[in-house]
Structure formats: structure tokens, C-alpha cells
Amino acid sequence: MKKRATLMDVARAAGVTMMTVSRAINNKSGVSASMRQKILDIARELDYQPNQIARGLATNQTTTVGLVVPDNSNPFFAQIARGVEDQAYEFGYNIFLINTSEDPAREQKALDSLLGKGVDGLILCSSRLSESRLVRYIERYSASVLLNRDIKGAIRNTTAINLNDLRAAQLAVEHFISLGRKNIAHICGPANSISSKKRLEGFTSALKANKFTSFDHLIERSAPDIPSGYAAAKFLLTVHPEIDAIYAFNDLVAVGAVQYCAETGRRIPQDIAVIGNDDIPLASIIRPRLTTIHFDQNFIGRLIMRTLLEIITGEVTPRAIQIEPELYIRESA
Amino acid sequence: MKKRATLMDVARAAGVTMMTVSRAINNKSGVSASMRQKILDIARELDYQPNQIARGLATNQTTTVGLVVPDNSNPFFAQIARGVEDQAYEFGYNIFLINTSEDPAREQKALDSLLGKGVDGLILCSSRLSESRLVRYIERYSASVLLNRDIKGAIRNTTAINLNDLRAAQLAVEHFISLGRKNIAHICGPANSISSKKRLEGFTSALKANKFTSFDHLIERSAPDIPSGYAAAKFLLTVHPEIDAIYAFNDLVAVGAVQYCAETGRRIPQDIAVIGNDDIPLASIIRPRLTTIHFDQNFIGRLIMRTLLEIITGEVTPRAIQIEPELYIRESA
DNA sequence: TTGTATGCGTTATCAA
DNA sequence: TTGATAACGCATACAA
Numbered sequence: 001m002k003k004r005a006t007l008m009d010v011a012r013a014a015g016v017t018m019m020t021v022s023r024a025i026n027n028k029s030g031v032s033a034s035m036r037q038k039i040l041d042i043a044r045e046l047d048y049q050p051n052q053i054a055r056g057l058a059t060n061q062t063t064t065v066g067l068v069v070p071d072n073s074n075p076f077f078a079q080i081a082r083g084v085e086d087q088a089y090e091f092g093y094n095i096f097l098i099n100t101s102e103d104p105a106r107e108q109k110a111l112d113s114l115l116g117k118g119v120d121g122l123i124l125c126s127s128r129l130s131e132s133r134l135v136r137y138i139e140r141y142s143a144s145v146l147l148n149r150d151i152k153g154a155i156r157n158t159t160a161i162n163l164n165d166l167r168a169a170q171l172a173v174e175h176f177i178s179l180g181r182k183n184i185a186h187i188c189g190p191a192n193s194i195s196s197k198k199r200l201e202g203f204t205s206a207l208k209a210n211k212f213t214s215f216d217h218l219i220e221r222s223a224p225d226i227p228s229g230y231a232a233a234k235f236l237l238t239v240h241p242e243i244d245a246i247y248a249f250n251d252l253v254a255v256g257a258v259q260y261c262a263e264t265g266r267r268i269p270q271d272i273a274v275i276g277n278d279d280i281p282l283a284s285i286i287r288p289r290l291t292t293i294h295f296d297q298n299f300i301g302r303l304i305m306r307t308l309l310e311i312i313t314g315e316v317t318p319r320a321i322q323i324e325p326e327l328y329i330r331e332s333a
Numbered sequence: 334m335k336k337r338a339t340l341m342d343v344a345r346a347a348g349v350t351m352m353t354v355s356r357a358i359n360n361k362s363g364v365s366a367s368m369r370q371k372i373l374d375i376a377r378e379l380d381y382q383p384n385q386i387a388r389g390l391a392t393n394q395t396t397t398v399g400l401v402v403p404d405n406s407n408p409f410f411a412q413i414a415r416g417v418e419d420q421a422y423e424f425g426y427n428i429f430l431i432n433t434s435e436d437p438a439r440e441q442k443a444l445d446s447l448l449g450k451g452v453d454g455l456i457l458c459s460s461r462l463s464e465s466r467l468v469r470y471i472e473r474y475s476a477s478v479l480l481n482r483d484i485k486g487a488i489r490n491t492t493a494i495n496l497n498d499l500r501a502a503q504l505a506v507e508h509f510i511s512l513g514r515k516n517i518a519h520i521c522g523p524a525n526s527i528s529s530k531k532r533l534e535g536f537t538s539a540l541k542a543n544k545f546t547s548f549d550h551l552i553e554r555s556a557p558d559i560p561s562g563y564a565a566a567k568f569l570l571t572v573h574p575e576i577d578a579i580y581a582f583n584d585l586v587a588v589g590a591v592q593y594c595a596e597t598g599r600r601i602p603q604d605i606a607v608i609g610n611d612d613i614p615l616a617s618i619i620r621p622r623l624t625t626i627h628f629d630q631n632f633i634g635r636l637i638m639r640t641l642l643e644i645i646t647g648e649v650t651p652r653a654i655q656i657e658p659e660l661y662i663r664e665s666a
Numbered sequence: 667t668t669g670t671a672t673g674c675g676t677t678a679t680c681a682a
Numbered sequence: 683t684t685g686a687t688a689a690c691g692c693a694t695a696c697a698a
Contacts, residue, residue, distance in 0.1 A: 018676080029683095032684095051674090057676070058675080072405065282618065340692065353668060356667095384692070388692055389692090390674045390676090682684080
């Protein structure tokens with residue numbers, strides 16, 4: 001391994017002091033054009049690469065941000081991460097990626113270590129920390145963006161970005177109603193999921209707003225996977241064969257429901273319409289193609305990073321941003 | 334935002350010098366047990382978090398590694414990244430994630446910036462750099478692991494990890510033969526893909542080893558997605574209806590082939606057997622469930638990180654590691 | 667067991 | 683336009 005050239009090395013080779021080189025490298029004023037060119041040439045020749053560690057110590061800036069997610073292999077967060085990284089790249093930032101596995105203890109360690117690394121900002125997705133703990137951490141970062149997590153009091157230097165899950169459910173219900181469906185069911189997600197809670201809320205409020213009454217028995221809980229969706233659909237349709245529409249917590253649950261319907265000879269969407277949520281790649285692969293709620297994760301990722309950058313550079317930003325869902329109508333409803 | 338406590342702050346509060354605090358924090362010998370406890374208590378009270386930037390400058394170590402991948406939202410690399418991060422977490426390391434989009438220029442920038450950040454090691458996946466350029470970079474890192482990229486000369490401080498794609502194709506072919514198939518076709522991937530090249534090579538050599546002759550006309554190239562797989566299968570089966578087995582470049586291509594077969598009334602696997610590659614989640618969701626070649630990406634990710642750690646700590650490691658594939662037999666073959 | 671001096675590579679500040 | 687000096691926060695080497 002070769003030893004890295006330092007500012008000092010370049011300075012010696014150019015016959016000037018480190019400061020002149022520093023100014024040339026960071027193209028600051030105060031260096032003659034000819035001198036600058038000479039220094040730049042020498043730097044290139046020596047493969048000089050600024051030591052960001054030293055620079056970080058001197059300036060208290062690292063052009064680095066932390067990205068904390070439950071699981072980067074979950075397609076949702078994978079896309080978010082991609083969007084964040086793309087945008088970060090464009091602005092010359094690097095990102096630390098850390099998974100929490102939805103474990104609060106691991107999340108805390110992540111936040112501690114990121115603090116130690118001196119990141120300029122923090123992106124925290126689906127935090128499982130208690131309000132008070134979370135606030136305590138946020139206060140120690142000079143900039144942060146929260147995804148999918150509300151925070152009570154307004155805190156400086158932080159912005160919360162949330163998916164409008166209420167609206168997502170509303171879109172599904174309204175589409176069913178426009179299709180003339182009368183017995184609309186909902187397979188909701190895990191009880192501890194905030195998204196699940198909000199979608200359920202949106203589901204019931206949308207039905208009420210449309211004069212539907214008595215639908216509590218058409219709501220069934222399910223784990224967010226295909227087999228559970230299958231089981232939930234089986235239960236619902238066995239007890240209530242009159243159901244003609246199902247809004248599923250996510251696409252996997254929807255696929256499970258579709259599979260059960262197919263196996264029991266129900267035609268989709270003629271006999272029963274199904275709407276999923278998330279628009280995972282599978283949604284457009286299976287037959288019938290799944291009608292589903294779409295959030296543009298890549299866009300969200302870019303938005304997150306841009307927002308963080310605005311906070312870092314001190315521009316004013318709103319303290320809360322809502323992401324609006326879109327209904328992608330395909331074949332299942 | 335609160336100002337961070339430094340070693341100095343803790344020292345003052347404890348009435349000792351920075352060095353004593355430093356020893357206590359890093360639990361090195363030379364501090365009385367009582368003193369150490371007192372210091373640790375004060376440090377906790379002050380929310381003291383070691384400044385890794387300063388530590389990095391002093392020790393030339395950052396407990397940080399760089400992970401460069403073509404696209405972290407590609408499930409294959411997402412899983413790899415997860416494995417890497419999990420293992421890194423266990424050893425107290427943080428990872429920088431950078432995407433290249435398979436763009437050599439972007440890859441180079443990534444390697445430059447990582448060098449600047451002073452990472453202790455580099456993980457480079459599917460590098461598109463020329464041999465000479467790549468070697469030049471590798472030499473500037475004190476430790477590195479290459480995935481899916483061979484390098485000619487043996488270089489100190491680096492290990493190449495490769496999937497045994499040759500063997501993957503061999504497994505598929507041998508399974509077809511054990512099934513009694515006589516007309517085995519292959520839909521191979523993009524010409525610039527190393528994996529595709531090696532699988533194609535494995536395919537032909539396995540057939541030759543089993544006394545098959547004249548099968549070049551049963552090989553068709555395809556982009557790595559469903560529609561292209563569909564088109565390739567259509568072409569092959571139209572021209573050569575006698576085909577009774579297809580080994581596809583990846584699962585998406587296989588799904589496309591399966592869809593074409595289904596639409597033309599061919600029974601799978603009775604009339605035609607299909608084997609994919611990668612074992613993406615979709616493979617076990619569609620019907621018939623796809624028989625495919627499986628690599629345990631999470632395991633590979635962990636292996637990569639462990640190997641890198643061994644190089645960093647100076648333990649001896651092999652300069653090349655092969656990952657063996659497994660055939661997951663499901664319903665399509 | 668504890669303390670002192672010095673340096674890591676860079677930038678900020680002030681002087682020339 | 684250029685240079686000298688200090689500072690960032692910590693660890694290493696050596697001394698007490």
C-alpha cells in the first residue's frame with residue numbers, strides 16, 4: 001500500500017506553504033492563477049486526496065450523513081436509500097447506512113455511533129424510540145429528517161416526512177365505491193404498525209363519510225405476508241361470502257387474498273375486487289395485475305436528502321411534509 | 334443543538350487529566366478501578382461520546398469501511414449489503430454505502446471519496462474499472478475485498494470472492510439430464526455480464542461432458558427481465574419445438590419463459606422443464622414454484638465483511654474464495 | 667497509577 | 683498574494 005500524499009508534500013513540491021496549497025485546492029481567493037494551476041498539477045501528479053478526517057476536525061464538517069433504517073433489504077427502504085444516496089452523491093456527500101432490525105437498543109447504538117462519527121445530518125426512518133429518548137437524540141444532531149415518525153413539539157433543525165396513509169385508504173375505498181361495491185372489507189396489518197393504524201383509520205372514516213354503517217365485522221388483522229393474507233381472506237370470505245371488495249394492508253397480503261379467491265373460483269375483479277398497497281414489483285407481475293396504492297420511494301428518498309441539505313445549509317424548511325399516495329389502477333379492481 | 338462534551342470536559346469534571354480519562358474510556362490498564370468508575374459515571378452524565386474524527390486523526394483508524402455496489406436497490410446487492418452491515422455492526426464498524434449505477438466514472442469518484450474519508454477497508458462489488466485502474470486503486474487501500482471481479486496478479490491486502498457460476502450452470506444441466514431431458518436450451522444474459530459469460534461456459538462444458546453435441550442453436554441471448562425472457566422463449570420454441578428444458582440466465586428470464594409456455598399450452602415441468610438463477614423472492618411465489626440456483630447472499634455479505642476484517646487485523650487470508658451454488662428444486666423442473 | 671509533551675492533516679486567524 | 687501560528691480532539695511515548 002502506498003503512503004498518501006499530504007498537503008505538506010504538495011507544498012514542499014511546489015515550494016510554497018501548506019496554506020497556499022489549501023487555498024488552491026479549495027479554490028478560495030488569494031492565490032494567483034498561475035500558482036494555483038501549478039499546485040493543482042502537482043497535486044494531481046502526487047495523487048493527492050484531501051484527508052477529510054483532518055478537514056473534519058478542523059472545520060467540524062464531514063460532508064457525511066447517517067441513514068438509519070429498519071432493514072435495507074426491505075424493498076421499500078432499499079428504494080428510499082437509493083434515492084437518498086443518489087441525491088447525496090450529487091451534492092458530494094457520503095452516507096453511513098445502518099440497520100436497526102426494529103430493535104430500539106440497536107437503534108440507540110446506531111445514533112450514538114453516528115454522533116461519534118460527526119455526521120452533518122441524520123436521516124431516521126421508522127424510529128422505535130420513545131418520544132422523550134428520540135427528542136433527546138434529535139437535539140444532539142445539528143440537522144435531521146424523520147421518516148414515518150411524528151414528533152410532538154416543534155424542534156429546530158428537524159423535519160418530519162410522513163406518508164399520507166389515511167389518504168391511501170381513502171383512495172382505495174372511493175375507488176371501490178365508484179365501482180359500485182357494497183360490501184367492502186379490509187385486511188389490516190400488524191397492530192404495532194403506525195401505517196397499519198392510519199390506513200385502518202382512513203378506511204373506516206372513508207366508509208363513514210360515504211354513509212356506510214356496520215362494517216366492523218369486515219375488518220380482519222393479518223401479518224404482512226402472503227400466507228397470512230390468504231388466511232385472512234379465507235376467514236373473511238367464509239364468514240361473509242357477500243364481500244365484493246377487499247383493501248389489503250400491502251401487496252403481499254393482497255396477493256394472498258387473490259390466491260384464495262382464485263382457488264375458490266371467484267373471478268377478479270368481477271366477483272371481488274382487490275386493492276393492495278405499496279406497488280412492489282410483484283404487483284405488476286402477477287395475473288391479474290394488482291391495482292394498488294403507489295408511493296414513489298425513490299422520489300421520497302431524494303426529497304429526504306434535499307430537505308436535510310436545506311437544514312444543514314440553514315435554509316428555512318417546513319417542519320412537516322406529507323407525501324401523497326397515488327392509486328395505480330391495473331386489473332384487480 | 335447541544336454542544337458535545339470532550340475528553341477535556343470530562344477530565345475537568347473529574348479533576349484529572351485527559352490522559353486518565355482516555356485510558357478509562359478505552360479501558361486500558363493504568364487506571365485504578367475506583368477512578369475508572371468515577372470517570373465513566375461522569376462521562377455518562379455528560380453524554381460524552383468519543384469524537385471518532387479526532388481519534389481517527391490520531392490513530393489513523395476509523396472503524397469505518399466503504400461498500401461500493403452497482404445498485405443497492407437490486408435485491409441481490411441489498412441482501413449482500415445487509416449481511417455486510419450486520420457483521421460490521423457486530424464488530425463496531427460503520428459502513429459507507431455508495432452506488433455506481435455501473436458507471437466507471439462514478440465508481441472512480443466513489444473510490445476517491447472513500448479514500449478521502451479514511452476508511453479502514455473497501456468492499457467493491459462488480460467493478461467495471463479496467464484492470465490497471467483497478468489495481469492502482471486497490472494498492473492505495475490498506476485492505477479490500479472484491480466481489481464478482483477477478484484480478485490477475487496477486488495483490489497484498491486484497492481478497493477476491495467469486496460466485497461459482499460455472500458450477501451453477503453445471504448443476505442445472507445435470508439436473509435436466511437426470512430428468513431424462515434430451516433437448517436442453519439456454520437463455521443467456523447480456524454479453525457484457527461476466528456472470529452470463531461464465532454460466533454460458535458452464536452450460537456448454539456440462540453438455541459436452543455428457544456427450545451432447547450440436548446445441549449451439551439452442552442458445553439465445555436475452556436482457557435480464559421478464560419480457561425479454563418471454564421473447565427469447567418464444568423465439569426458441571418456435572424455431573425448435575423439440576426443446577424440453579430451459580436453463581434461464583436469471584429468475585426473471587425464467588418467469589418470462591414460463592409465462593410463454595403457459596400461454597402456449599405447454600405443461601411445466603411435464604412438457605418442458607425450466608430452471609432459473611438467483612432465487613429471488615418471486616421464485617417461490619409464482620406457480621409453478623420455480624426451481625432455481627440459489628446463492629445465500631446474506632451469508633456472502635457476512636463472509637465478505639469477516640474477510641475484510643481479517644485483512645485489516647493482519648490475519649492471513651486466502652487471496653481467492655469461491656462461493657458454491659445450490660440447486661433449489663421446486664416445481665418447474 | 668497519573669501526568670506532560672507532541673503530533674495526526676487540515677483550516678482559521680492574523681500578520682507580512 | 684503569501685506565510686506563520688494556533689487550534690480542532692484525541693492517542694502515543696515517555697516521564698514522574
